[in-house]
Amino acid sequence: MCSTAALIYPTVPLSNGLQIPIFGLGTSHDGGYSHDAVLHALCDCGVRHIDTAKRYNCEEELAVAIKESGVPRSDLWLTNKLWPGHYGYETAKKAFQKSCSRMGVEYLDLYLMHWPGAMQPGRSNREVRADTWRALEELYEDGKCRAIGVSNFLIHHLEQLKEDCTVVPHVNQVEYHPLQQPNELIEYCRQEGIVFEGYCPLAKGQVLDNPTVLQLAQKYGRSPAQICIRWSVQNGVVTIPKSTKKERIWENCQVFEFQLEEMDMAALGKLHDGRHVTWDPTSVA
Template structure:
């Protein structure tokens, strides 16, 4: 089956105002996180022009990055060039395990703020449930690090704090050891990886579930079911999968360094997937990971 793609004329005719009115999801502390964001990464390169384009032409207000991606200073320049006010943006950053521990975590967060040219982060996440320190208890390191994030949260350096790649057992331990329940858990999520029990747990605990790699690193582009639904709606496979995440209430952060792909990924608010489409995509779950798998982290 041929994959449907929007023509350049069709793309230009689709209003980006639908992105400007991007829905938000409430966090337990009352903040509202945009349900659609733009991910960045050290894999696949970085494009200054693409970030500026996303902020100025596509209405993107939610940027996700991490110290690990080595683009904090570059993002600072792109944000300044875009002319967007800091208060109009939602900026997420992540703490790498190499900086875990109370003192190291606080310093790393402040360093990231400095690199990005901001006084605060909207969301700061522990990047991984495991420690890089040999012989160290993962649980103890998570608790020690989380206490630093709790303090950064109370100080206003981080408006919200959360975790990434944490499973139910990791979240349960954190709840026992600390006082602030994570506001967000960012985990791999796409039609082939649907951690339903984790999503249910997060919902019960008031933790917003955020998904990364919504396109399964391009694997969705060749899936017959995705292609069929894309043809039905005259949309691209990427738009179908991003829309699927959004209709499931999952905050999603597709990545791209190509302007046309970023625009495409943002134009997902002008159509709705049918119940049959949602059910068909739900059946694609086969538990595959296209990135890190935290299953063996104690």
């Protein structure tokens, strides 16, 4: 059980008035979960924002870690994601309840559609997305999740959802790092009151040996990872780096102790080369 008080991380306001912590711990499949790392994040680093997904197959493990930590549920921000294999009005609702059950919670703080592609032959992506979003809207209206959103959605996906449904997504979670800066999408989200959340802030390590990043790491006496995460949060982006190593999680949490100068933020802003280190939703209709 945690013996230390939580650190106070900055938050970003959602359109419904809730405050989402700007920094969290991401989890993933393929060895992306560590019980000790999650406990370290919660107990030693004061992290209160945990991001997961059904696809990562670690919901039950997270339930154990949360219980062992002793952190009150009301102090946590828990995000989960609905995989396209469970898209559809009825299926989505059932999947939500199963995820809550596996995580040992009665509600989620944020529930996201994981991908814009529906993966349902014979039905258009748009039709399935709209059906699924209506289910999420009802879960939100019933208080079963405090906010709802999407992940990997581009502008045309969001435009269609606006036309087809009632609630504008509170969050859009997208790949974001110095090498992948979808600035047009970020600006669109801000205009529409959608909080932009970035995953893979270190580009799966591909940005850590960039000469500009290395130069700034030396200038500030920080690690390349800290430079990239600081750049992300300083841009106002909700950021969820993943790690299973305690020392890395601790290091990642220290980015609120320094600030990048404006010219250095601009230098990092020029590193975009369009690469994706994970899924690319560009071809999804």
